[in-house]
Amino acid sequence: MRGGDRHRNRDGGQAPRLSNLHLLDSGDALIATTAGVNDGVLEHSSLEYTTLGTAVTAGGLDLRGAQRWIVRANAFRNVRAPGALLARPAVGASAGSSDTVVEGNLFVNCQVGIALGLNHAAGVVDHSGGRITNNFIYRAPQVVGGPGISVVDSPNTAVLHNTVITSQTAASTIEFRYPEATNLVIANNLVDGPIEGLDNAWAVQSGNLTNAAPSLFVNAAGGDLHLRRTAILAIDMADPSATVATDIDGQPRGLDRSNDVGADEVK
Numbered sequence: 001m002r003g004g005d006r007h008r009n010r011d012g013g014q015a016p017r018l019s020n021l022h023l024l025d026s027g028d029a030l031i032a033t034t035a036g037v038n039d040g041v042l043e044h045s046s047l048e049y050t051t052l053g054t055a056v057t058a059g060g061l062d063l064r065g066a067q068r069w070i071v072r073a074n075a076f077r078n079v080r081a082p083g084a085l086l087a088r089p090a091v092g093a094s095a096g097s098s099d100t101v102v103e104g105n106l107f108v109n110c111q112v113g114i115a116l117g118l119n120h121a122a123g124v125v126d127h128s129g130g131r132i133t134n135n136f137i138y139r140a141p142q143v144v145g146g147p148g149i150s151v152v153d154s155p156n157t158a159v160l161h162n163t164v165i166t167s168q169t170a171a172s173t174i175e176f177r178y179p180e181a182t183n184l185v186i187a188n189n190l191v192d193g194p195i196e197g198l199d200n201a202w203a204v205q206s207g208n209l210t211n212a213a214p215s216l217f218v219n220a221a222g223g224d225l226h227l228r229r230t231a232i233l234a235i236d237m238a239d240p241s242a243t244v245a246t247d248i249d250g251q252p253r254g255l256d257r258s259n260d261v262g263a264d265e266v267k
Contacts, residue, residue: 014038021045027054029088035065035095042069047090048077056081059088060110064095071102079110086146089115093127100130104248104263108223111145113137113164117152120178120199127154134161134248134263136225141167147175148191155182161244163225163262164191165212172196173210176203187242190216190234190262207239209261226264234261 018041023030030047033040040063047060060076063069076090090110093100100116107113114135117127137148148164151157151174164173173191176184177198184203186195192212197203214220216231227234238259246252247265260266 016040018042019044021047023047025049025053026058028057029059029062031060032062033064033066038067038069040066040069042071042074044073046075046077047079048075049079052078052080052082053087054082056085057088059092060090061092062088063093063097063100066093066097066100068099069093069097069101071100071105073104075106075108076110076113077108079107079112080143080145081111087111089113089118089150091115092118093130094118095126096124097126098128098130100127101133102135103131103133104250105135106223107135107137107148109139109143110137111139111143112150113148115150115152116157117150117154117181120153120180125153125155125180127152127157129156130154131158131160132162133158133244134246135163136223136248136263137162137164137166138220138223138225139166139169140221141169144169146170147172149174151176151181151184153178153180155180155184157181157184159184159186159189160242161188161238161247161261161263162190163212163217163264164189165214165217165220165225166191166193168193177201185242188238188259188261206242207237207261209234209237212262225262227260227262227266229266231266235266237261
């Protein structure tokens with residue numbers, strides 16, 4: 001589907017299940033919800049722009065005031081704005097959304113991969129709960145953007161076992177911010193740059209590796225961030241107290257040894 005065929009739920013319907021879609025080249029977010037559209041699933045779909053969007057409102061999945069969405073096993077490509085503008089996230093949940101699960105997705109050349117929470121306001125939180133696990137995020141050196149993963153004003157959120165390669169195109173690979181974002185856990189992520197807390201934010205961090213290089217992966221430039229068997233920096237190096245049971249391919253972790261850092265478990 002192209003352009004004007006983007007999906008926008010305006011009727012308040014509940015528990016939409018979106019599977020096996022291919023959405024391409026919208027001027028706005030490819031899928032967007034209004035408040036109260038809860039318990040949705042987006043899976044096994046491709047959301048992309050051929051090169052980039054036409055405006056700053058370009059985005060992938062835009063959840064606003066939505067509860068308990070699951071976003072899994074999708075591919076997001078080229079979610080970018082023109083010129084020096086910054087597009088909306090490839091997956092964003094804000095405006096009081098909660099318990100969003102983003103797991104096992106591929107993000108290639110998106111200016112911001114995943115954002116749980118976007119804004120800060122006194123007395124309320126923009127997002128709460130949820131987890132971000134087992135995602136591959138790759139951005140080429142020529143694609144300037146923000147963090148691969150952003151947690152903004154979202155308490156009780158976990159960011160576990162993601163592989164994030166932003167090629168030094170942003171100040172941080174994973175970012176969390178604002179003091180209301182309490183009870184954060186950021187663990188066992190394999191990234192190529194800083195993991196940063198801003199605006200008095202704090203998180204429990206363990207098992208993260210911030211010096212990943214393309215040579216660790218099968219084909220980083222193509223978005224294939226599976227580990228090579230020679231990737232000893234990451235293999236068997238995860239913190240076992242903050243891991244997840246399976247990897248991005250659904251394969252069990254740690255059957256033969258300890259768990260690997262990042263989204264892929266070498267077999």
